[in-house]
Amino acid sequence: MICSAAMCLAQCEKAPPQLGKAPVNKVVAAMTLEEKASLTVGEGISLSFLMQIGALTSDDVENKSEAYQAQATMVKKTADLVSGAAGATHMVSRLGINTMVLADGPAGLRINPTREDDANTYYCTAFPVATLLASTWDTDLVSKVGEAIGNEVLENGVDFLLAPALNLHRNPLCGRNFEYYSEDPLVTGKITAAMVKGVQSQGVGATIKHFAANNTETNRMALDTCVSERALRELYLEGFRIAVEDAQPWAVMSSYNKINGTYASESHDLLTKVLRNDWGFKGVVMSDWSGGSDPVAQMKAGNDLLMPGNSTQAEAIIAAVKADKLNEKILDQNIQRILNVQLKTPGFKGYKYSNKPALKEHAELARKAGVEGMVLLKNSNKALPLAEGVKKIAVFGNTSYNIITGGTGSGDVNEAYSVSLVDGLKNAGYTVNEELLGMYSEYIDEETKKLPKTTMFELPKTIEEMDVSSVASKMAGKSDCAIITLGRNSGEGNDRSSGKGDFCLADAEEKMIKTVASAFHKSGKKCVVILNIGGVIETASWKDIPDAILLAWQAGQETGNCIADVISGKVNPSGKLASTFPLKYDDVPSSGNFPGVVLEKGARDSAESQVSAAPGPPPSSPSEIVYREGIYVGYRYYDSFNVAPSYEFGYGLSYTRFEYSNINVGADTSQKLALTVDVTNTGDTTGREVVQLYIAAPSEKMQKPEKELKGFAKTRLLAPGETETITFQIPSRSLASFDTASSSWIAEAGRYRLLVGSSSRDIRKETYFDMVNEIVVKADSRALAPARDIDELKRN
Secondary structure: HHHHHHHHHHHHHOOOOOOOOHHHHHEEEEOOOHHHHHHEEOOOOOOOHHOOOOOOHHHHHHHOHHHHHHHHHHOOOOOOOOOOEEEEEEOOOOEOOOOOOEEOOOOOOOOOOOOOOOOOOOOOOOOOOHHHHHHOOHHHHHHHHHHHHHHHHHHHHOEEEEEEOOOOOOOOOOOOOOOOOOOHHHHHHHHHHHHHHHOOOOOOOOEEEOOOOOOOOOOOOOOEEOHHHHHHHHHHOHHHHHHHHHHOOOOOEEOEEEEEOHHHHHHHHHHHHHHHHHHHOOOOEEOOOOOOHHHHHHHHHHEEEEOOOOHHHHHHHHHHHHHHOOOOOHHHHHHHHHHHHHHHHHHHOOOOOOOOOOHHHHHHHHHHHHHHHOOEEEHHHOOOOOOOOOOEEEEEEEEEEEEOOOOHHHHHOOOOOOHHHHHHHHHHOEEEEEEHHHHHHHHHHHHHHOOOOOOOOOOOOOHHHHHHHHOHHHHHHHHOOEEEEEEEEOOOOOOOOOEEOOOOOOHHHHHHHHHHHHHHOOOOEEEEEEOOOOOOOOOOOOOOOOOOOEEOOHHHHHHHHHHHHOOOOOOOOOOOOOOEEEEHHHHOOOOOHOOEEEHHHHHHHHHOOOOOOOOOOOOOOOOEEEOOOOOOOHHHHHOOOOOOOEEEOOOOOOOOOOEEEEEEEOOOOOOOOOEEEEEEEEOOOEEEOEEEEEEOOOOOOOOOOOEEEEEEEEEEOOOOOOEEEEEEOOOOOHOEEEEOOOOOOEEEEEEEEEEEEOOOOOOEEEEEEOOOEEEEEEEOOOOOOOOOOOOOOOOO
């Protein structure tokens, strides 16, 4: 009888609720405190990842060294679900909660190509870097790139892509600018939204990052960004707002830095007031890897998921709940957001991934995207496209042979191949000078052997350009033209230098350009420079020397073919700059306060206890950076204060010409303000034009930039003589500026000038309208106020 009663009780006991079958709140209610804490903390760092970044060596693993033992203790699962993925979440199998896999990928999915005890390879497509994609100004194309990346995420068993990244190009020396889109928040927001929509169309999650004001890599783990509320709202948060409201990404990643004294991942103002309350974000907020210092503060702020996670964080959360220092309802809310997103993931739905994405088709798309974002900076006497009789080419520069497909760090991709410039030229039917090729191959091989090995977070060392003084004239006699490639690379954890060999040309590079151009010009032949770079460099001191300059950026695995497509004339370049190229570094409005300063001893001591140790670059020193330029970033500064750039924002040449006509402003069918303008191809080559709308707003109440970009569109491919009518809708938000006193967006009364052009300084047509009364467009939360006044006036 006793046994029978026990069996009856067991049968009558209710089974625990299962995620996907029971309401999420019921599943959360059934969780133990320990399960809740584990779900808000990731599984830890895989040993393979630690080896990639140099934190462990193969000897450590083989010999079970102390370093290995310490890391292995922290890691709960040493076997990767997807080899090379950046992290994963915990499983609670009794409640039907499975693991979610997260992987890097601003320019394509980053996973390991090889796996233990597996002879197969698992490559992904290296797409163009973000600076190139932004230079396309083509949201439809970027969305297609997103779809392709999303497909590779899906078919490789990953649930979340840790991309796109969208911090502003506040300063050209930021080491991760290649991962970011632009100096302008509208371009940034619209391109990001297009990427998110494309990725998530495949049923996987996109993670926009790094939220927010993460514009510096130096001391990134302990840097306090001091910035005014207005500059935050109008510039550094605006791109994120557009992406959230237009595309609703599944996740947002909080940044490493502090904002006005509080870590981003611990800021209730940022993650709850602004992101959720003001913008209506519904997804998950996760920390950057080991970001922040206080897991309890992160939970309270609304940072739902701590990545990559460790047991100490979970223990701190449990202890805080038991001590009534963390309301368990806050923890429950964070978990509900995690589970609501997990319900959408392919892993939860049981998707049978193939490990075989459409790499061939994606390579073709990468090539198309690459050519659309290349920017023709100079083209004297129609040096490009190369004339029909130009077949023999002398190729100079180390990077012509060792092309740079993308940046380093978590923005890198393990692709199956990459096409160098030399290979691209050969593929296009050109003959490359074999004697010069042999000289470079021997030189590069010998010099490369001398370089030290680097880890994932160390920028690869470069070799000096070969001295070609003795062979330049000889090559000019044997070739039809010269091509010189200049390369630059950068990556996570380090900022660039304003000196020679980085922002400025190295002496050997300057000498090479002068020597080669002189030799070929004496022979009546052209010299073309290719810029294979991820971010802005100085061009003013040497741009008059070559006949043409093509900004090729880093176009991914098809870079060489893309360059050949443009210089041969197969594709008419239509890229435009999404960031300004200054005459000199000192002209950059933030040049005087980048990358920040290490705090004095007293402040440093009080801050050091808050610095968390993250994998990767050396530990950070508590530092501060003050955004004294306020809202005057990029063209907003150069155009407002008449500082001449080398190449302005929105600039880019074409092999054809475009004329603008018939500008009109009025109400469209929805009774919203709209502007139309006709764009006509008046040249003799088919091409596309990027049309830009700027607005100069009245500034009686608030100081404002001379003009701001408020719309852009790229025409279809227009044949000679063909016209397209471009329409811009102008919502009231486009007219408004952020008024700190009222914490609201205000459109002042007065005259609004509407400027349509081909760049910020090439305005082709202008019209206006008058606003009789001031409009309060939207009131936002009071949040993120700095502890002291930040000077927003122009620099002396």
